[in-house]
Amino acid sequence: MNQEAKPVNNLHGKVCIVTGSTSGIGLVTAKNLAQMGATIVLVARDEARGKSALAEVIECSGNDNAELLMCDFSSQPSIVAFTEAFKRKHTQLDILVNNAGMMSNERLETDSGIELTFAVNHLGYFITTNLLLDMLKESPASRIIVVASDLHQQGKIDPNDIMHKHDYHGFTAYCDSKLANLLFTYKMAAILQGSGTTINALHPGVIKTKFGINDRNSDMRFPMGRVSPEVGAKAQIYLSASPEVQGISGKYFNEMCMERSSAMSYDEALADVLWQKSMEYSSMSIK
């Protein structure tokens, strides 16, 4: 356990899902939440990497209330199968950390014809959260964490070309997907008002992780990131577990400081269009 990300809360009795928990800040988050006593559900697309992460979480935390579920967030049937498997086993969900993310140099489409970055980085969060929403609302003071990025500031969502059919650029698609994370967070916060469930988004900092390494079509790296994943995971651990943010919802945290995100991220009409289109693209998954 590193010295910088100290436990801030007791999570005994809480059930947490951390997506993208095979490496980087997702793995560190899972380890820290497990160390605070939570039951941790790791989510991975690759079984070997998932099992290795699970073993690391158990060893590092000494908490064997940890399990692995498989999900490839580019596949809607896979998201449905993962959330159903979770619901079969658990009766509560206290913390959902939407963290899995990627980027691709080349414009790729999922089996359902959705541009891959939008599918994994935005629809992955959108569908997972919506499919687990009833359970989150039934769990007192539950929290949804959305791992976005300050690169959302460079994002621009064109409602007529959300899939980047024209003029695709991997970095642009990534920035746009992170803007989508914020539009989603703010609209979901409005929907959840009064429910007891909170949702907040964050920029974790610029961190040296394996980001993009397992995606053959990505050369996005964060080599400029001098921050270790142990330090970089602090914001999502804070938003997941700290009593300081209890009841706070619909906010953007740059690392651990609450601040305003880009002007476009507060565009409610754009958020409505994105929501509507996301419902259409996920109509097979969300009934």
Ligand SMILES: NC(=O)c1ccc[n+]([C@@H]2O[C@H](COP(=O)([O-])OP(=O)(O)OC[C@H]3O[C@@H](n4cnc5c(N)ncnc54)[C@H](OP(=O)(O)O)[C@@H]3O)[C@@H](O)[C@H]2O)c1
């Ligand atoms: N690093 C930074 O400086 C930085 C800055 C801003 C925001 N972020 C955000 O932080 C989050 C975590 O990134 P990281 O830097 O920790 O990178 P990372 O080490 O590459 O972690 C990304 C995680 O997402 C998983 N993932 C990717 N595509 C997936 C898919 N289709 N289905 C299931 N899982 C998938 C990866 O699984 P595999 O092991 O199978 O690849 C991995 O566990 C991302 O949302 C990223 O956008 C990072």
